[in-house]
Amino acid sequence: MPDPTPFSTAVVSWFATAARDLPWRRPGFTAWGTLVSEFMLQQTPVVRVIPRLEEWLTRWPTPAALAAAPAGDAVRAWQSLGYPRRALNLHACAVAITTRFGGVVPRDVPSLLSLPGVGDYTARAVAVFAYGDRHPVVDTNIRRVIARAIEGAPDAAAPNARRDLPAMTALLPESDSSAARFNAGMMELGALVCTARAPRCDECPVAGLCAWRAAGYPESSVARRPVQKKYEGSDRQARGIVLGVLRASPDPVPHAALSDALPDSARLGRALSGLLADGLLITDSDDVYALP
DNA sequence: CAACCGTGGCT
DNA sequence: TAGCCAAGGTT
Incomplete structure (x- = not known):
């Protein structure tokens, strides 16, 4: 280092x-x-x-x-x-x-x-x-900046507190106020300049210190898996549809109204049981639902 | 630890 | 268009 x-x-x-x-x-x-x-x-x-x-x-x-x-x-x-x-x-x-x-x-x-x-x-x-205290902060922006500028890698590896927190600690200025500004500055750098796609390296304040740049901007060799499964038709979408109906209604909603919004009964059933388990939904009888 | 959990804008 | 991505957390 x-x-x-x-x-x-x-x-x-x-x-x-x-x-x-x-x-x-x-x-x-x-x-x-x-x-x-x-x-x-x-x-x-x-x-x-x-x-x-x-x-x-x-x-x-x-x-x-x-x-x-x-x-x-x-x-x-x-x-x-x-x-x-x-x-x-x-x-x-x-x-x-x-x-x-x-x-x-x-x-x-x-x-x-x-x-x-x-x-x-x-x-x-x-x-x-x-509160202005001195701690390492590690978010997705900071992990990407460290991966590139310090480690010379094209992208951050999977989050890992055992590795990420010491890596940020090693860079952290001594004083509380400088450390806070450094944490915020690293997040801002990742959000505005060292972005995931199309980084603005010509505007980067640490381009001259960047290990990724020094290595000639190597690209990732392994194919990335999709960040998310398909949303259309998913249970995740189904939960959103159900909650959307509940949010829009000032009163509890009968099951029939939810069936209208989401006719696939199997998918609706999974959404309802999941939302009930999460506490995002309550039901007093068998077929009337409300927000908690 | 991989999978799950919403939504919308951008390319 | 379909996929990528956005100041994560929980199981």
Whole structure:
């Protein structure tokens, strides 16, 4: 490993000029707002998150406010952000923060990891971006930047905390504030310049230090498997159709209305049992369904 | 650990 | 068009 300082310094100074003006970077943004934004940003693009985030924080400005609402309200307000379990988990977070942490989003990583739907990335993102503490943050952007610039590989390998966290730690500046800006800068670099497809290497602030560039931009040799199975006709799509009907209706919905929206009864049955098991749906009788 | 979990925009 | 991809987490 070469001296990480020139690399880290270049990323931090680039970030000072290139950072996007995003809601969660506003002065005075709360730790709760950071937690909500990180949940929404789990696999959902920034541009689609921003309007939902503003709505959520206006409606539920504190964990206690969300905890006082039915979980179904959170699922409905999630709208089409996708992966609606995140809305359920976020509501459960609000309850846990209110009951176990006095209504204050915890600051230490182990406490954050104890919250539902909070994993290695989200826990450290909150500790770093909301509280300014010094931890390595590793998301998909950072793994790709490290793979290319440091390891000379065309793409990131599968996520692996045993390898990813030490790799980021080795690059992390000493001071809390520089470390936080480096974490954010690495994510921004991966999002804006060192992108998965068509990276903008001519605009890259660390091109001169990049191992991938030095190696002549080798391409991946192994064929990549599809990132997702086909969506059309899938059970995943079926769950979305069912929840879409429920979100659109202020009242509980009879099974017949769901059959109209999803005539394939086997697929509908799998969607309903799955959603019930996940707690995204409740049913009092055999044929009337509602959000929790 | 591979598979699963939504949705929509881009190429 | 069909596949790729987006600030992951859970099982």
